[in-house]
Amino acid sequence: xxxxxxxxxxxxxxxxxxxxxxxxxxxxxxxxxxxxxxxxxxxxxxxxxxxxxxxxxxxxxxxxxxxxxxxxxxxxxxxxxxxxxxxxxxxxxxxxxxxxxxxxxxxxxxxxxxxxxxxxxxxxxxxxxxxxxxxxxxxxxxxxxxxxxxxxxxxxxxxxxxxxxxxxxxxxxxxxxxxxxxxxxxxxxxxxxxxxxxxxxxxxxxxxxxxxxxxxxxxxxxxxxxxxxxxxxxxxxxxxxxxxxxxxxxxxxxxxxxxxxxxxxxxxxxxxxxxxxxxxxx
Amino acid sequence: xxxxxxxxxxxxxxxxxxxxxxxxxxxxxxxxxxxxxxxxxxxxxxxxxxxxxxxxxxxxxxxxxxxxxxxxxxxxxxxxxxxxxxxxxxxxxxxxxxxxxxxxxxxxxxxxxxxxxxxxxxxxxxxxxxxxxxxxxxxxxxxxxxxxxxxxxxxxxxxxxxxxxxxxxxxxxxxxxxxxxxxxxxxxxxxxxxxxxxxxxxxxxxxxxxxxxxxxxxxxxxxxxxxxxxxxxxxxxxxxxxxxxxxxxxxxxxxxxxxxxxxxxxxxxxxxxxxxxxx
Numbered sequence: 001x002x003x004x005x006x007x008x009x010x011x012x013x014x015x016x017x018x019x020x021x022x023x024x025x026x027x028x029x030x031x032x033x034x035x036x037x038x039x040x041x042x043x044x045x046x047x048x049x050x051x052x053x054x055x056x057x058x059x060x061x062x063x064x065x066x067x068x069x070x071x072x073x074x075x076x077x078x079x080x081x082x083x084x085x086x087x088x089x090x091x092x093x094x095x096x097x098x099x100x101x102x103x104x105x106x107x108x109x110x111x112x113x114x115x116x117x118x119x120x121x122x123x124x125x126x127x128x129x130x131x132x133x134x135x136x137x138x139x140x141x142x143x144x145x146x147x148x149x150x151x152x153x154x155x156x157x158x159x160x161x162x163x164x165x166x167x168x169x170x171x172x173x174x175x176x177x178x179x180x181x182x183x184x185x186x187x188x189x190x191x192x193x194x195x196x197x198x199x200x201x202x203x204x205x206x207x208x209x210x211x212x213x214x215x216x217x218x219x220x221x222x223x224x225x226x227x228x229x230x231x232x233x234x235x236x237x238x239x240x241x242x243x244x245x246x247x248x249x250x251x252x253x254x255x256x257x258x259x260x261x262x263x264x265x266x267x268x269x270x271x272x273x274x275x276x277x278x279x280x281x282x
Numbered sequence: 283x284x285x286x287x288x289x290x291x292x293x294x295x296x297x298x299x300x301x302x303x304x305x306x307x308x309x310x311x312x313x314x315x316x317x318x319x320x321x322x323x324x325x326x327x328x329x330x331x332x333x334x335x336x337x338x339x340x341x342x343x344x345x346x347x348x349x350x351x352x353x354x355x356x357x358x359x360x361x362x363x364x365x366x367x368x369x370x371x372x373x374x375x376x377x378x379x380x381x382x383x384x385x386x387x388x389x390x391x392x393x394x395x396x397x398x399x400x401x402x403x404x405x406x407x408x409x410x411x412x413x414x415x416x417x418x419x420x421x422x423x424x425x426x427x428x429x430x431x432x433x434x435x436x437x438x439x440x441x442x443x444x445x446x447x448x449x450x451x452x453x454x455x456x457x458x459x460x461x462x463x464x465x466x467x468x469x470x471x472x473x474x475x476x477x478x479x480x481x482x483x484x485x486x487x488x489x490x491x492x493x494x495x496x497x498x499x500x501x502x503x504x505x506x507x508x509x510x511x512x513x514x515x516x517x518x519x520x521x522x523x524x525x526x527x528x529x530x531x532x533x534x535x536x537x538x539x540x541x542x543x544x545x546x547x548x549x550x551x552x553x554x555x556x557x558x559x560x561x
Contacts, residue, residue, distance in 0.1 A: 141426035141518045143511040143537070173428075232428035239426050260428075 006054050008046040012072075017092025019085075023072035024093065025064040028057030031126070032102045033279065034090060035064045036110025038261075039082065039134070039211075040167070041155050041197055042190030044071035048107055051268035059276060060103075065093060067113070069196055069203075071189070077199040081212040083135060086113035091121055103279055105129040107264065108236060112211040118221045119214070127282070128225045129275050132236045132261050136244055137213035139237035148235035148261060156200050161187050172260040173232040218247030225251040226278045230259030230266065252278075285337055287330040290348075293356065297377035302356030304329055304348040306341035315411065316387035317344035317559065320375065320395040321354055323367075325441050325483065326449075326474030328355040331466065332392065335545050339552035343560065344388065349378065351398065353482035355473065360485075367488040368401035375402050379409060388559050389502075392416030392544060393515065397493055404499040412559050413504040416543050417515045420493045421523055424516035433514035433541070444474050455513045458540035466545065497527050504530040505558045509539030509546065 011025040025045055033056055037048035045064025046053075056062040066073040067086045078085045090113070094102055103126045106114030111133020118125055138144060145153070151167040164187050169175050190197065204210075225248050229241040238255070245253040254274060256263050264271045283289070290304035308314045317340055321329035329348035333340075340346045351371050352358035363370040375398065379387065388411040391399035396418030403410045423429055433455040440448040449471055453463045473479065504527055508520040520532045533554060535547050544551045 138537075139426075141424075141516065143513050143540075147432040147513075234428050234432075237426060 006057065008050075011053070014072075015093055015096045017089045017096060019092065020068045020074040020076060020089060022068060022074065022089055022093060023066040025053065026062070027053055028060050028062045030060045031279070032094070032099050033060040033062050033105060034094075034102045035062070035105040036086060036090070036107065036113050037064070037067065037070065038108030038110055040108075040152055041159060041164075041200070042186050042192075044189060046071075047186065047189060048110075049105075049264060052105075052264050052272055055272045056276065060279070061099075063093075065089065067110075069199055071193075075193070075195045075199055077206065078203045079206050081116075081207050081210070082109060082203065083112035083116040083211045086110070087116035087120055090117055091124070094124065100124065101126045103127045103129070105131070105275065106133055107131045108261065109134050109211060111135060112214070115214045115218075115221065116212065118223050119217060122221070122223060125223050127279055128223045129278065130225060130227045130244065131263055132229055132233050133227070133240070133244070134211040134236060135214045136236075136240035137215045139239055140243075141239045142237035144237070146234055146237060148233075152235070153204070155190075156197055156204075159190055159194070159197050164190065170234045170260070172262050172266050173230065173258045174266070177266070215243065215247060218244065219249060221248055222250060223248075224282060226275065226282070227251055227253045228263050228271070228274070229253065229255045230261055230263050231255055231257050232259060233261045235261040285341070287334070290337070291356065294378065294381045296374060296381045299352060299361050299374055299377065300356075300358040301352070301374065301378050301381075302329075302350050303378075304337065305346070306337050307345045308342055314343065314345045315559075316384050317346045318375070318379075318384075318387045318389050319346065319348045320371075320389065320391040320399055321348065321350050322391075322393045322395045323351055323354055323486070324394055324437070325444065326470040326479075328469065328473045330355070331469040331473065333390075333544060335548035336552055336555075339549075339556065343556050347382075347387075349375070351395070351486075353479060353485050359478050359482035362485045362487075364487040366491055367486060368397040368491055368493075369405070370486065370488065371398035372402040372405045376406055376409070385409065386411055388412045388414075390414045390416075390555070391418075393541065394419050396420075397491060400493055400497050400500050400504075403502045403504075404496055407501055410502045412561070413500070413502045414507065414555050414558065415504065416507045417509065417512055417517075417541055418493060418506075418519070418523065419515055420491055421515070421519040422492055422494050424518055425522075426518050427516040429516075431514055431516060437514075444471075444480070446471055449474070456541040458509065458511045458538050458546055462542075462546060466542070494522065494526055497523060500527055501529060503558075503561070505555070506530055506532045507535070507543050507551065507554070508532065509535045509541060509543045511537050511539055512541045514541040
């Protein structure tokens with residue numbers, strides 16, 4: 001399928017995952033690659049992976065999931081850490097679609113969700129790509145919450161265009177690449193379902209604020225893993241990449257220069273080549 | 283006697299440059315070693331604002347001088363310089379010592395004042411005992427935190443528009459514990475708006491300097507102190523400095539400590555510094 005023919009609407013579908021109904025995009029055929037988006041307000045599978053689904057769909061059955069509480073998926077106030085809720089949604093979806101094994105590409109929160117999945121259902125996982133993932137606890141070198149995460153929490157509590165602009169500004173290495181259209185689109189996505197935003201804020205207090213810290217369990221994960229990081233990431237600290245590549249028994253770390261928290265968008269071609277090569281040949 | 287900014291303040295003519303400083307001395311000793319604490323040159327920073335939580339403890343052991351470099355605090359508003367700042371300030375400090383007949387001293391400097399202290403130690407090594415620095419600026423690029431740092435934009439915004447609101451944003455970043463911010467904000471704001479200060483702000487110019495190019499030559503034993511939650515100068519720079527210096531050690535305060543360890547952890551800091559300087 002040619003890249004330019006793919007659209008969110010044309011590839012979109014709903015599935016029941018047991019706990020929740022989730023929205024997902026699907027394109028291509030072959031081995032299954034599922035991409036999991038990050039945790040920012042207005043994030044969806046499509047918004048995170050619009051520059052990746054095309055090239056991936058030429059080789060793989062590529063699925064982008066809107067996690068519960070995001071995009072067009074069910075509203076939810078989670079009481080478990082969000083990464084675990086997301087991992088269950090992935091499990092529910094592949095059961096529903098009759099897929100045996102998948103490769104997970106997890107961005108930020110999606111990375112923590114991938115770690116949760118890897119610990120719970122390793123037999124269903126082929127490989128794993130973690131992009132500036134959450135789930136690695138405290139930093140050794142950066143005060144936390146990091147600058148970007150502070151702005152993200154503020155934006156959830158107080159969703160304004162100005163707050164969004166401030167967050168996006170530190171999201172990528174080169175803010176001049178961010179168009180007004182992109183900001184407006186993200187703003188519209190964010191405001192489309194205000195319950196998602198309110199539920200996130202409620203869940204923050206219910207779950208003690210965040211993602212599971214998997215550092216003590218990394219050694220259990222045998223999955224062949226590629227970890228990627230943006231050198232200039234202001235949301236999840238670079239030293240977590242080192243922690244993961246030491247802690248995971250079968251992992252590599254790739255650091256993109258001049259890159260913030262959005263490698264798959266900021267360095268899309270490079271990222272697509274790197275990840276597809278890893279899936280294909282490693 | 284309760285030490286105050288007013289009852290400790292003095293001025294001296296240091297080879298034509300007016301230097302305002304605070305002095306406190308041990309009551310039981312007339313020949314205590316001298317400790318010169320150099321104040322940061324950030325917008326509105328002053329010697330008293332920086333070390334008011336330390337002067338009591340330090341002056342029990344040392345003849346303690348808290349120095350405002352021009353144009354900070356009550357120091358010179360006329361002198362200008364456009365060479366490297368650390369060299370200009372080293373010469374001011376030498377002239378200051380000469381004017382007070384001080385042959386040798388221990389030195390302390392934090393943030394932008396660390397550079398002048400370390401440079402002084404390379405220019406006038408015989409006049410330095412031991413050195414303590416807090417979170418020096420000018421140690422190059424962090425390996426773990428994207429730069430410019432989180433605090434940079436807020437500091438620049440306060441520089442351009444010195445309102446209380448802007449200042450609060452700076453202190454929110456710099457000082458980890460909220461309850462410690464208000465007093466620091468009050469002192470900084472007052473000094474930033476003191477008569478003639480803003481006009482003199484641009485007097486001391488100079489190119490950006492990288493301390494990593496000269497700290498190899500600092501022979502004085504040096505203690506580098508850093509708050510692990512410093513959002514203004516990333517803590518991995520402590521390790522960079524330590525590896526470059528022949529005789530340095532590092533002390534990190536933990537997660538609750540930001541860019542102002544001497545204030546945020548005053549009691550521990552005082553014990554640590556006194557013990558190091560007397561080592």
